[in-house]
Ligand SMILES: *[C@@H]1O[C@H](CO)[C@@H](O)[C@H](O)[C@H]1NC(C)=O
Ligand SMILES: *[C@@H]1O[C@H](CO)[C@@H](O)[C@H](O)[C@H]1NC(C)=O
């Protein structure tokens with residue numbers, strides 16, 4: 001009867017779609033569920049907590065993360081924990097009143113995260129303050145291995161046999177702390193007999209655990225917690241991965257070496273590691289990263305869909321990251337300031353406007369905002385696009401900075417379409433001598449307003465009409481670039497484009513600020529010539545005049561070109 005119920009439940013757990021994010025993932029007969037990291041702080045009442053826990057752990061085989069049960073009264077039924085065989089993080093039971101933990105199938109606590117940074121198992125203060133209820137039995141009858149971390153069992157008034165458990169046999173790390181204090185009086189070995197000793201009794205030949213005292217009765221090295229026989233299929237739990245019942249050091253790899261062709265080839269039987277099991281497919285909501293199933297791609301990779309499979313792929317350069325800009329409606333984000341500047345780290349695209357107001361740059365003592373460290377503005381180096389509601393609005397700027405080159409990678413500004421708005425506004429910044437926006441290519445929607453910057457030069461060498469693109473509006477409505485440094489004054493002060501720049505103008509002094517080059521460019525800087533015939537690394541020029549290195553395999557030719565494109569000349 002119970003077997004049938006269990007079968008039906010298993011079937012249900014396969015058929016029921018993931019309704020809640022916290023529901024479990026069914027993978028090849030093993031149900032994995034996410035643990036928690038609340039520690040002792042719980043939210044909501046105990047009824048809600050209990051029901052959430054029940055949904056989370058019902059039928060669960062492996063808890064990915066921590067199993068935390070706190071502040072539960074003695075009437076609660078925890079039989080839904082019975083299925084749990086493995087916890088990858090820690091177990092915390094604290095301030096509960098129930099009498100027994102039905103974790104009878106738990107074999108292994110991996111301790112990948114530890115409670116108080118040192119305990120894989122913490123059982124604390126489980127008794128009723130003004131009553132007779134409390135934890136009497138641990139119920140961990142099959143726990144045989146704790147991979148990492150120690151044990152803390154304290155102040156469980158009615159718990160009597162915990163001190164008699166052979167923790168040294170269970171805890172792997174010899175230096176881990178085992179703290180058993182202030183529990184109930186030691187009892188006449190209740191339940192102790194059912195605990196199996198799998199390590200301390202083994203023959204010295206066994207490197208890990210054993211199923212008997214003979215040297216021939218060692219467990220396979222891939223076993224954890226013990227075994228019933230010598231094979232990798234006889235393990236209680238796996239040290240590394242469970243591949244359809246065998247414990248293996250790694251899952252079948254995605255590429256394998258073909259001994260006949262001397263090549264690495266795709267492995268048709270490849271599997272992905274998912275927690276401690278090998279799966280043919282990552283569960284829903286998980287992404288393939290190399291040979292693993294992960295919940296999120298690492299920071300240097302982005303999620304892409306490949307043949308219907310979500311995969312983490314390395315980003316070319318910085319990974320795209322969209323960030324919210326400043327906002328007139330949020331008093332903490334009206335302007336970029338010392339409080340919010342860090343929120344722009346690694347952003348490639350800003351959704352909304354970027355306001356630079358005097359209260360941000362110089363600080364706002366009235367609201368306890370310190371001045372902004374100008375160095376921090378370099379964070380904006382990663383921004384390639386500003387898009388959305390308003391514009392790049394510069395009304396204040398550090399006196400020590402003579403350009404806006406912290407935006408040197410900004411390529412596009414998109415203003416708001418329906419409203420009359422500004423895309424780029426720079427007013428009365430006396431420290432500015434050049435704009436330095438060397439990558440700016442497009443200003444779609446919104447007008448340009450650069451006015452009253454007494455020392456600003458170079459800006460009128462740039463063809464703003466080209467940047468603004470073809471628009472129905474009159475040019476005079478889109479562009480107001482006036483009252484800056486006079487052109488002849490600029491020339492007099494030698495604030496003119498570098499001779500290597502073409503007549504398209506420049507964003508500032510130096511050969512790296514040209515809109516385009518008179519002749520050639522290398523890595524964004526104008527150069528008089530490519531290394532066609534000289535130097536150890538010879539180059540060729542692309543149609544657009546960019547110098548690129550010849551393929552490293554090309555034999556350097558003397559007196560003539562080494563290559564004229566990506567392919568070598570022979
Ligand atoms: C390995 O996974 C299978 C299901 O694929 C399960 O039946 C078995 O108990 C697991 N073995 C171990 C040692 O965890
Ligand atoms: C920014 O990106 C770098 C490189 O990818 C990464 O190392 C760093 O942790 C990121 N910082 C933040 C705050 O996202």
Ligand SMILES: *[C@@H]1O[C@H](CO)[C@@H](O)[C@H](O)[C@H]1NC(C)=O
Nearest residue numbers: 463464465466467469503504
């Ligand atoms: C600026 O660019 C526009 C559009 O590309 C072009 O028609 C115009 O002639 C250019 N102006 C100058 C002064 O080069």
